[in-house]
Amino acid sequence: MNKTWTYSTPGIPDGLFARGAVPMTKEEVRALTICRARLAPGQVIWDVGAGTGSLTVEAALLSPQGKVFAVEQKEEAVQLIRENCRRFDVTNVSVVLGRAPEALCDLPSPDRVIVGGSGGELPGILAFCAARLNPSGLVVVNAIAPATLTAALAVLGTHPFTELAGIQVQVSRLEQLGKEQFFRAQNAVWILCAQKEVE
Amino acid sequence: MNKTWTYSTPGIPDGLFARGAVPMTKEEVRALTICRARLAPGQVIWDVGAGTGSLTVEAALLSPQGKVFAVEQKEEAVQLIRENCRRFDVTNVSVVLGRAPEALCDLPSPDRVIVGGSGGELPGILAFCAARLNPSGLVVVNAIAPATLTAALAVLGTHPFTELAGIQVQVSRLEQLGKEQFFRAQNAVWILCAQKEVE
């Protein structure tokens, strides 16, 4: 059993992950993203633009007997994903080096798709997910660019997607500066999700 | 097994709970609060100022073989907690009608304390928790009033508490207004947490 994270809740502290120079989804946004993905044992989960693999690790821990496919185009990030999987004793992960949506072709059809990073390819990725997602499967998209937000809203608001929902979340973290305390702002993130219609 | 919520992740939609006129911790803040409580099977958990019991239900689901004590002084809210426990097939909950901290006296020592509502009694409640919390146990406080924020910071920043951490989280939810979409702001909440020192 995993000794690094022994809890049943998501929201692993950022500092427990190997990071390098790869951007990482921060603890609170990661927790809310995982929550919106409504994970359960036995699911097939795609983590697209997996980065450091922090979402991958959380998803793998919360879907035992499931399988997470972490798709990432940067070699350096792929190494980090592998290291983070080792660090959290996560064995139900396949790391896929490649560029989405092409790299998604040979994967089994997912119950959940998490798009943490899309490198400007979001419409293509979501179109691919629309085709491959299992009926009543969920897709969750993180966006920090306005263009990503509107691209996601456009696709997730139309057939075969339904139940479009979204939040903007802005977190500030308590810090000590000398004798004073203040809250340091983190950049706001949009978390968007939708369900594939049951045919 | 619970049929209402079959997922391993917290963040149950607000609409699935019975609510009445009792204020409820909203989905996103509830999810982050539960995540910061770092739940695990077998814990003793106090939910102080349990309100509708939404945090109680989430905690009970994520700590099977654990026990949640939901403490609430309003009779009307106690009924809601019981109804929500039935609704989610949660059986590891004891509802305690009474006013904290007095109502906490006869409860077994907790591994986790969640203070969702404190009715102006926060310093007394936290002093009581400081005495009764098991070593390395965690306390998580939700605050919407500035006075609650500073009261919590003062107590959680001193012995026997350590590892003070806190966030302010502000969530806005996507809504459709005619043909236009916008994000409706929800009030910001502070989530503060600390650990009891290992003696």
Add this chain to the structure above:
Amino acid sequence: MNKTWTYSTPGIPDGLFARGAVPMTKEEVRALTICRARLAPGQVIWDVGAGTGSLTVEAALLSPQGKVFAVEQKEEAVQLIRENCRRFDVTNVSVVLGRAPEALCDLPSPDRVIVGGSGGELPGILAFCAARLNPSGLVVVNAIAPATLTAALAVLGTHPFTELAGIQVQVSRLEQLGKEQFFRAQNAVWILCAQKEVE
């Protein structure tokens, strides 16, 4: 001289305006919008989608010897604009009943354009402003819909516009609830601005 607002600073309290059922730009967002418009005496200013005329009044007060053209397509709102101009003794305003961009055709070329409301016509309005704005003139756009945000970013980021800048501002206001104080969140607004290139 105007007796209702005797100060040299913008940010007139919401409650001083006649409002009816017409949506109004709130005090803080209005103040920041006016500030970003960098007003000065003698300017020609278009307030497009003027609504209650709250931006019109503030602009008129801060540009004496200037002229504000308040363009609004709803008859009911036009009445409010006139009433608010009377209330603040503002005489350098022309109210134009009509739909932008058509209603802008006969107006003198502006030094400043403020687009508070665009009714889905933003690209057309901004294209028109691009043609008519005086060299080194400024345009300021308020957006609450994601689609408005990205439409504004697309146009204001390209020729003949330069110096694109933007903020998202989220304000929460202190309220008293019984003995407790809290901050009630208002919806976030994007304020975008750009300058027309000097030819």
Add this chain to the structure above:
Amino acid sequence: MNKTWTYSTPGIPDGLFARGAVPMTKEEVRALTICRARLAPGQVIWDVGAGTGSLTVEAALLSPQGKVFAVEQKEEAVQLIRENCRRFDVTNVSVVLGRAPEALCDLPSPDRVIVGGSGGELPGILAFCAARLNPSGLVVVNAIAPATLTAALAVLGTHPFTELAGIQVQVSRLEQLGKEQFFRAQNAVWILCAQKEVE
């Protein structure tokens, strides 16, 4: 006449000020602070904890025939205030090197007090202002520390103060990162204000 800032609106861009290593109230928060101070020609204005003098300069520009007293305890900051006054051709400012509240003793009674920085002395400063503020004068306090927030709320909510109002404002600024745009979050600030009762 001042050639650096020729507009009638506050909200001078941060980059136009000399800054050094002294923390500066950012453009948007500065604009809203100045707006809440409701300035007018001829006022006596105290800027307590003046820092770089950015609030001092804005106040001086908006209160011609008025007088701004910029009180600051750090020699390095005092030099910056003087430089910024020169830069904006502002001549109605007296810079006072010293620690508030002691340094306020010999100043003429103010119509407006702006407390941008209080170095932990806020209760003493506000008690002094309560005594010296002219009837119906206004005080505006910026706070980034929770302790400052609650200290200000406590004093400004009681006699001789009335009309307590406050906001939390959180601004994010558009930035370009390669081909992508995003909004970079700035730390939230509380702006609190109150009026001295007319005796």
